[in-house]
Amino acid sequence: MTELPKMKIAEARDALRKGDVTAIELTEACLKAIDGAGPLNAFVHHTPEIATEQARAADARVKAGDAPALCGIPLGIKDLFCTKGVPSQAASRILQGFRPEYESTVTSQLFDAGAVMLGKLNMDEFAMGSSNETSTYGDVVNPWRAGNDETKLTPGGSSGGSAAAVAADLCLGATGTDTGGSIRQPAAFTGITGIKPTYGRCSRWGIVAFASSLDQAGPMAKDVRDAAILLQAMCGHDPKDSTSADLPVPDFESMLTGDIKGKVIGIPREYRMDGMPDEIEALWSEGRKMLQDAGAELRDISLPHTKYALPAYYVIAPAEASSNLARYDGVRYGHRATLSQGDGITEMYEKTRAEGFGDEVKRRVMIGTYVLSAGFYDAYYNRARKVRTLIKRDFETVFAEGIDAILTPATPSSAFALGQEQADPVQMYLNDVFTVTVNLAGLPGIAVPAGLDRKGLPLGLQLIGRPWEEGDLLNTAYALERAAGFVDKPAKWW
CATH class of the missing domain: 3.90.1300.10 (Amidase signature (AS) domain)
Incomplete structure (x- = not known):
């Protein structure tokens, strides 16, 4: 057993x-x-x-x-x-x-x-x-x-x-x-x-x-x-x-x-990060050799907008999270904070969300709300969406050139x-x-x-x-x- x-x-x-x-x-x-x-x-x-x-x-x-x-x-x-x-x-x-x-x-x-x-x-x-x-x-x-x-x-x-x-x-x-x-x-x-x-x-x-x-x-x-x-x-x-x-x-x-x-396997040069541990580099090199030995053709490729991916992601994901998590308010289901005398609906929302969400969720909700707010929407969220389009286009370009x-x-x-x-x-x-x-x-x-x-x-x-x-x-x-x-x-x- x-x-x-x-x-x-x-x-x-x-x-x-x-x-x-x-x-x-x-x-x-x-x-x-x-x-x-x-x-x-x-x-x-x-x-x-x-x-x-x-x-x-x-x-x-x-x-x-x-x-x-x-x-x-x-x-x-x-x-x-x-x-x-x-x-x-x-x-x-x-x-x-x-x-x-x-x-x-x-x-x-x-x-x-x-x-x-x-x-x-x-x-x-x-x-x-x-x-x-x-x-x-x-x-x-x-x-x-x-x-x-x-x-x-x-x-x-x-x-x-x-x-x-x-x-x-x-x-x-x-x-x-x-x-x-x-x-x-x-x-x-x-x-x-x-x-x-x-x-x-x-x-x-x-x-x-x-x-x-x-x-x-x-x-x-x-x-x-x-x-x-x-x-x-x-x-x-x-x-x-x-x-x-x-x-x-x-x-x-x-x-x-x-x-x-x-099969043609692309090796993106932008993924060779500064400070990458030797073991990761050695494993990647070994992986290339394994695929080559299996009959695949290796080709160096460029995904030029890769360096902007993390900052774009950490604008888009929190923005969408702040919108999605707005529904958790303690009214219909889940945790509801204990209220003090005189507290109204706004205080109930605030206390429930403060108690119910952990620190990382609060951090991302606040970042997301900030990047979607008036005056910052174009500077952050719209710009991140444009970068996302460029990242997607990088992949479309290499796949169109025969990369499998x-x-x-x-x-x-x-x-x-x-x-x-x-x-x-x-x-x-x-x-x-x-x-x-x-x-x-x-x-x-x-x-x-x-x-x-x-x-x-x-x-x-x-x-x-x-x-x-x-x-x-x-x-x-x-x-x-x-x-x-x-x-x-x-x-x-x-």
Whole structure:
């Protein structure tokens, strides 16, 4: 039983269909692993009754011969996804006690495909953070450690709970969301695979909004094949989301041939940052060699507006956040402050929001309100939108010149200690330096584990693909994964 949670999705799917294991056995083994992983603080709302009921239904479907790929597969769901009747707090005190009467489109699709929900996963509050230290539930701890050092490391953010749970074999896969790197950065920090699909590929309906023009759901899994299986179930057109693309969803798994002969991989010179650690540069160089050895052609490219991506992102994202978070006022649901005699509606709003939002959320709401205010709108927000258009055009230009995918580092370092960068918000924001361009341009991006640093911590590489060509991107990632041969797992200490 203890080995069952270590299975990959594809492996478990085949075992379930052969009758070697049941969904109930798989689910119970994962629930037991979760119970023993308290120090990681990855799961924050446990749903064993729902999981058992869904597993029984999955076993019946398998027995009847009606079993989609995810039937009976135990998953963790990021707390940003609304799940009917289950607390959905976005890791914020202001949504304390909120139990939606509806199901997000993505989780509906997963459950229709027979997936089992083990519980809700920790995250940065309203998905705002790069280290999972802004959560009302407390920090998530990375299952990896630097050698024999007992220092607690960040799993990355905002999908830190998802990353830690998958890396620690508490579940077979998890949902994440990515607004500026929140799937890819934690995937790289924990040695797993995470893909952010093209903007519009997955419905945003029922996912608590951070920055609506940037947010996109995606899977976090143990390898590329599992990511492909999960992504296929999560994608699809949704009339309830006006930004959802009405496009057919390919069979992503069947596209994993590993054959990338003749593919042209772009290497952007602007991603060679000043002060980049030697290990990141060496990994990037090794990744280039791996793809070349697999038959791909490498080509140096230029994405000239990359240097403006972080400042543009940290104007646009807070602006959209300040608008989206205006709805949380303590009137209809969630936390409401205790009022003093004589307090009116304005005081109730102010006190509720002051108590309910954490420091990072308040910081971004204030920045967003400032850049949208009269006199600053053109100077900041409109200018950032123009820069975003130029960044998007950079990618369109290189893809038009025959580039099939772009290889970059996923993060500027391996996982750092919890608390290390909390005092300096700007230093924390720099963790997104390689990932935000993908969100600004609406492109698909995937992080693949490719090696260990000298401290024994995982490092990832990022591949950026053409819009709507996730299948091709996954296949290139599959070739990279096979060449890298990354099989390391964290030593169990929790």
